Every structure is written in C-alpha cells, then in structure tokens.
Amino acid sequence: MALTKNSKVLEFVEESAKLGQPDKIVWIDGSAKQIAALKEEAVKSGELIKLNEQLLPDCYLHRTKVNDVARVEDRTFICTKNRDDAGPNNYWMDPRQAYELANEIARGSMKGRTMYVIPYSMGVVGSSFAKIGIEVTDSIYVVLNMNIMTRVGKQCLDALGKDGDFIKGFHAKCNVDADKRYIMHFPEDNTIISVNSAYGGNVLLGKKCFALRIASYLGKNEGWMAEHMLILGVTYPDGEKKYVAAAFPSACGKTNLAMLIPPKHYLEKGYKIETVGDDIAWIRRGEDGRLWAVNPENGFFGVAPGTNEHSNYNALKSTQRGTIFTNVALNTDNMTVWWEGLSKELPEHCIDWTGKPWDPAKFDKKDKSTCAAHPNSRFTAPATNCPCVSPEFDSKRGVPLSAIIFGGRRASTTPLVYEARDWNHGVFIGSAMSSETTAAATGATGVLRHDPMAMKPFTGYHMGDYFAHWIEMGAKVTNPPKIFNVNWFRCDKDGNFMWPGFGDNMRVLEWILKRCENKADAVETPVGFVPRAEDIDLTDLDYEIKKGKKFTVDDLKEILEIDADKWLKEADEIEGYYKGTIKDRIPQELWDCLETLKSKCSAVKKPAKKSTDKND
Ligand code: GTP
Numbered sequence: 210m211a212l213t214k215n216s217k218v219l220e221f222v223e224e225s226a227k228l229g230q231p232d233k234i235v236w237i238d239g240s241a242k243q244i245a246a247l248k249e250e251a252v253k254s255g256e257l258i259k260l261n262e263q264l265l266p267d268c269y270l271h272r273t274k275v276n277d278v279a280r281v282e283d284r285t286f287i288c289t290k291n292r293d294d295a296g297p298n299n300y301w302m303d304p305r306q307a308y309e310l311a312n313e314i315a316r317g318s319m320k321g322r323t324m325y326v327i328p329y330s331m332g333v334v335g336s337s338f339a340k341i342g343i344e345v346t347d348s349i350y351v352v353l354n355m356n357i358m359t360r361v362g363k364q365c366l367d368a369l370g371k372d373g374d375f376i377k378g379f380h381a382k383c384n385v386d387a388d389k390r391y392i393m394h395f396p397e398d399n400t401i402i403s404v405n406s407a408y409g410g411n412v413l414l415g416k417k418c419f420a421l422r423i424a425s426y427l428g429k430n431e432g433w434m435a436e437h438m439l440i441l442g443v444t445y446p447d448g449e450k451k452y453v454a455a456a457f458p459s460a461c462g463k464t465n466l467a468m469l470i471p472p473k474h475y476l477e478k479g480y481k482i483e484t485v486g487d488d489i490a491w492i493r494r495g496e497d498g499r500l501w502a503v504n505p506e507n508g509f510f511g512v513a514p515g516t517n518e519h520s521n522y523n524a525l526k527s528t529q530r531g532t533i534f535t536n537v538a539l540n541t542d543n544m545t546v547w548w549e550g551l552s553k554e555l556p557e558h559c560i561d562w563t564g565k566p567w568d569p570a571k572f573d574k575k576d577k578s579t580c581a582a583h584p585n586s587r588f589t590a591p592a593t594n595c596p597c598v599s600p601e602f603d604s605k606r607g608v609p610l611s612a613i614i615f616g617g618r619r620a621s622t623t624p625l626v627y628e629a630r631d632w633n634h635g636v637f638i639g640s641a642m643s644s645e646t647t648a649a650a651t652g653a654t655g656v657l658r659h660d661p662m663a664m665k666p667f668t669g670y671h672m673g674d675y676f677a678h679w680i681e682m683g684a685k686v687t688n689p690p691k692i693f694n695v696n697w698f699r700c701d702k703d704g705n706f707m708w709p710g711f712g713d714n715m716r717v718l719e720w721i722l723k724r725c726e727n728k729a730d731a732v733e734t735p736v737g738f739v740p741r742a743e744d745i746d747l748t749d750l751d752y753e754i755k756k757g758k759k760f761t762v763d764d765l766k767e768i769l770e771i772d773a774d775k776w777l778k779e780a781d782e783i784e785g786y787y788k789g790t791i792k793d794r795i796p797q798e799l800w801d802c803l804e805t806l807k808s809k810c811s812a813v814k815k816p817a818k819k820s821t822d823k824n825d
Pocket residue numbers: 457458459460461462463464465466487488510511512514515516520649697698706709710711714
C-alpha cells in the first residue's frame with residue numbers, strides 16, 4: 210500500500226511500474242520487521258549468505274556478477290540539454306535519447322520480480338541540509354544497503370508532505386549485461402536511471418549519483434557544495450574540538466583518515482579523533498562566516514582489503530554486526546569473512562569472491578587474480594557501529610570546518626604536506642590534483658590522471674564551472690577554512706611507501722591544525738607553505754620502510770622537499786590539462802595561480818651547473 214499522498218511520488222512510482230512491469234510493488238517503511246523479512250527472503254534465494262550469528266551477528270555476504278564489481282565511469286552519463294554543460298569531465302548523452310534508450314532496456318525487465326519503493330533522506334530528516342530521494346529498484350540487495358547507507362522510511366515521505374519535491378531514482382537490475390549498463394543522470398530533471406548493474410556506487414543511488422553528481426549541480430545553483438570528502442573531529446587534551454574535511458580520490462584513504470587512532474603519546478595526552486563522515490560532505494555557509502559541513506550518509510561503504518585491527522581498528526569494529534559484505538571471501542570453517550590484509554595467516558578453507566574454492570598455496574600478493582577477495586570488495590556498515598563516531602554525527606547544523614585537505618596517490622613530486630597561501634591558491638591546488646587510479650572504478654589501476662578535488666567522476670556539470678563555484682564560495686565566506694594538500698603515498702626508489710601513514714597521519718594533522726591557529730612554523734616555497742622537518746612530531750615513530758630500514762628525519766626531509774624542476778614540469782602538465790581538457794571555462798584566478806607557481810619555481814631553480822671540465 211502506498212505510504213504517501215504526495216501526487217508526484219505516486220506518479221513516479223506508477224510510471225516506474227508501467228515501465229518495469231513488476232509483479233508486485235512493496236513500499237519500504239524502514240521497520241525492523243520488514244527489513245528482517247527481506248533479509249530472510251534474500252538468504253532463501255541465495256542473494257545473501259548468512260554469516261556466523263555468534264561471531265558476526267546480523268551480517269551477510271553478497272557476491273556480484275564478475276562483470277559488475279566497481280563503478281563504470283565510461284558508462285556513466287550526465288544528460289543535460291546542452292552538451293557543454295556536462296563538461297569535458299563527463300560522458301554526455303542527449304536527455305531524450307538517454308530516456309529512450311533506458312526505457313527500451315528497462316521495459317518489462319521487472320516481470321516476475323518485485324519493485325521496491327525506497328523513500329530515503331540524505332542528511333538528518335528535518336535539517337536544512339537534508340534532501341529526500343525515492344529510489345525504486347528490483348533488488349533486495351539495494352534495499353538493504355540503502356537502509357544502512359541512508360535514512361530510510363516513512364518519515365522521509367512525511368517530510369515531503371503533499372507536494373514536496375524529491376530526487377527520482379530508477380534502478381533495474383535487468384540481466385546485469387555489461388554492454389547494456391548505463392548510469393544516467395538528468396540534473397535538469399532531478400532524475401537518475403541505472404540499468405544492468407547491481408553493484409555499490411552504480412546502484413545505491415543516494416550515494417555518488419545523488420549526493421555528489423546531482424547534489425553538486427544543485428549546490429552550484431543554490432550556493433552550497435557537495436564534495437567527495439571525509440569529515441573528522443579532533444578533540445584536544447583541553448576538550449576543545451576542531452573539524453577537518455578531506456578530499457582524496459576513491460580508495461586513497463578517506464575512511465582510514467576519518468577513523469584514525471592517534472599514536473600512543475597523543476592518546477596519553479588526551480587527543481581523540483571522531484568520525485563525522487568517510488566519503489561525502491555537504492557544505493554550507495554559516496551565519497558566522499565559516500563553512501559548515503554535514504555527512505549526508507548514514508553508513509560506510511568501505512574498502513575491505515587492507516582493513517585490519519592495526520590499520521583501521523574502528524572500521525573493522527564497525528563491520529562486526531549488521532553489516533553486508535560484498536565480494537569478500539567466505540571462510541567456510543566458521544562462516545566468517547576474509548580478505549587480503551585482514552590477517553597474516555591465510556585461511557585454510559575459503560570460497561573466493563567468485564564463489565569458487567580458494568587455494569591459499571597459489572596466493573601471490575602481486576597477482577590480483579589469485580586474491581580471495583576482490584580488490585574493490587566492500588563492507589556496508591551502519592555509522593552507529595563505529596566506536597569513534599562523532600557525537601555531532603546526527604547534528605542538524607553540521608560542524609564548522611577549520612581546514613580542508615586535498616590529497617592523492619603520488620609516488621613523487623608532491624610533498625607529505627603543504628599549505629595554500631590563501632583560498633584561491635587552495636582552489637588551484639585542488640584543481641591541479643592528480644592521483645594514480647585504483648580498483649574503485651573499472652579500468653587500469655596505477656595510472657596517474659587528473660582528479661580535481663577528487664571529483665573527476667562525480668561532478669555533475671562542467672569542471673570549469675565547478676572551479677568557478679569554489680572561487681565564488683571562498684569570496685562569500687569571511688572566515689574560510691585553510692586549505693592543505695597531503696600525500697601519504699610518496700615512494701622511495703624501490704617503490705616502497707616512505708611515510709608510515711594510517712595512525713601516524715595524526716602527526717601531519719597536528720601541524721595542519723596548529724597552522725590554522727598560527728601556532729606552527731613553516732617555510733614558504735614555490736608551491737606554498739611547507740613544514741620544516743622539526744615541525745612534525747616524530748616521537749616514538751618506529752616505522753620500517755623496508756626490512757632493516759627505519760624511517761628517519763632524513764626521510765622526512767626527503768618527503769618534504771620541493772624540487773623546483775619537477776614542479777616546473779608539473780606546472781606545464783597542469784597548463785596542458787587546463788588548456789587541453791577544461792579549456793575556456795578556467796577562472797582567471799586559477800590562471801594567475803599557475804603563473805605564480807611557474808615564476809616562483811623559475812626564481813628558485815638552481816642555475817645550470819657551470820662545467821669545470823677543462824676540455825669543454
Ligand atoms: P572510497 O571508499 O573508494 O572512496 O575509498 P577511501 O578514500 O575511503 O579509501 P580507504 O580509506 O578505504 O583506503 C583505501 C586503501 O588505501 C586501503 O587499501 C588502505 O589500506 C590504503 N591507505 C589508507 N590510508 C593509507 C595511508 O595513510 N598510507 C598508505 N600507504 N595506505 C593507506
């Protein structure tokens with residue numbers, strides 16, 4: 210039975226049903242009883258595998274088709290009337306053509322199935338940040354994941370009232386045919402259509418599709434920002450709290466930083482990190498002239514491989530109940546889950562993520578095809594499970610940001626941390642970000658590509674206009690956060706990560722926050738302000754870069770070094786990207802920053818060595 214009298218919702222559901230032709234329509238009210246019944250049904254059909262109730266209560270494993278394991282950027286479209294409005298960062302399709310194509314694919318595809326209607330809110334229902342979506346889907350997996358990742362149920366329809374507007378999301382699993390897979394966004398119609406996938410970011414339409422692609426477009430028009438950022442709170446020994454947001458590309462460390470456990474001596478002093486969000490931030494101007502952020506999600510869709518008690522205790526703890534695992538391995542000895550990096554010992558009896566018995570003897574770390582869990586296997590865990598979830602998690606007004614941090618995977622050039630000279634320079638740094646690709650999207654991994662503000666796959670409009678929006682937002686706030694860039698992934702000449710990372714990133718965070726309060730030194734370099742080695746606390750750091758080689762102050766100096774030659778090349782690269790890709794919509798302020806970077810690098814560039822060779 211319909212749970213609302215909102216005629217727009219009823220019309221959308223009716224139209225969707227006409228298209229998909231399901232046998233049955235079920236409205237999701239979000240009640241524990243309804244969710245439990247759906248889990249039971251999914252276990253019966255094999256869509257979910259029930260895990261050990263004692264060890265992992267209320268936890269389930271789901272395996273996707275092998276062709277459906279990550280976001281598909283080349284099949285993700287922004288469908289605006291005007292092609293230019295989608296920009297060079299997006300694949301574009303004419304909206305009329307896109308609707309026709311999607312309708313053709315989805316027509317009748319729900320025959321014999323149930324269509325679920327999921328009313329959900331991104332953000333706390335009733336807060337001024339919150340926005341409501343309705344996703345219809347023929348997948349129980351989607352219902353159960355959305356129920357963890359967003360706030361689901363009748364209260365969302367009540368918030369809409371009789372004629373409130375919402376984001377329409379239509380998902381049809383179809384035959385999970387990769388050649389007919391389309392993730393389409395219609396920002397001008399507040400509509401999302403997803404067909405032929407049943408994986409994470411492609412189908413949990415509240416997440417990347419709504420909370421980033423559609424929301425970034427809304428934010429541009431309404432004067433706020435939707436960003437691919439974690440939000441964390443730092444509590445000082447005296448009880449004061451500061452908040453930081455950080456944008457790193459997919460699988461580059463947001464969840465890990467958001468849940469960081471500081472090194473022992475910080476804990477002993479009374480420092481604490483709390484998680485507000487691990488993937489998405491919606492940011493608005495506050496009346497106090499600061500930027501305020503909320504996490505519109507309600508759970509974590511986190512990368513499983515590499516997560517363990519030491520690397521991310523809080524994430525692991527978050528997955529111990531009420532969690533859905535996707536594409537990890539099943540330990541058949543005790544019906545628990547396993548993935549590479551969970552433990553040093555390999556489980557003896559495992560079913561791999563494709564559903565086949567796994568032979569630990571054949572496991573080779575360097576060969577992804579021998580992995581038991583897919584490199585992009587994930588856990589969907591409720592935020593309330595997280596031991597370090599912030600008391601501000603459900604705050605309606607959000608948290609004020611002291612700093613914004615950008616970062617990516619860069620084997621060289623980019624130092625461990627540096628600070629922008631001002632807001633516009635910070636926007637320049639974000640716009641110029643590059644990072645090596647990861648398994649979070651299909652395609653080659655480890656390829657360096659431009660990923661401005663970690664939003665390359667998620668900006669629902671023209672990237673040049675997005676940069677301009679950042680510049681405008683800065684001009685409108687009297688007390689903007691300071692902007693920084695970090696790189697946890699600098700490598701030595703043998704390809705080993707030099708910086709210990711994870712919990713030790715607290716040492717960098719501390720410098721960042723001190724800079725925000727004018728309590729730490731820095732040196733001015735062509736790229737911005739960089740700490741001196743002695744400005745970063747290395748107390749008790751005992752990290753082995755490789756066997757027998759410990760991290761030293763000299764290593765720190767090396768990863769803080771700015772090589773003007775490399776940065777001149779980087780500047781050329783950025784210019785190539787601006788001119789060749791973004792073209793005429795780059796704001797003048799960013800061109801100015803690029804010129805400044807070049808002239809500052811040229812000024813410090815060592816003069817070419819004079820030859821002393823007499824035969825010369
Ligand atoms: P998405 O959910 O795809 O947006 O990813 P994310 O940005 O939240 O990344 P996540 O924290 O899940 O980390 C992804 C991978 O990076 C994992 O394999 C981590 O082990 C690794 N990682 C995270 N932080 C660090 C770090 O400080 N140093 C190193 N070397 N690796 C890290």
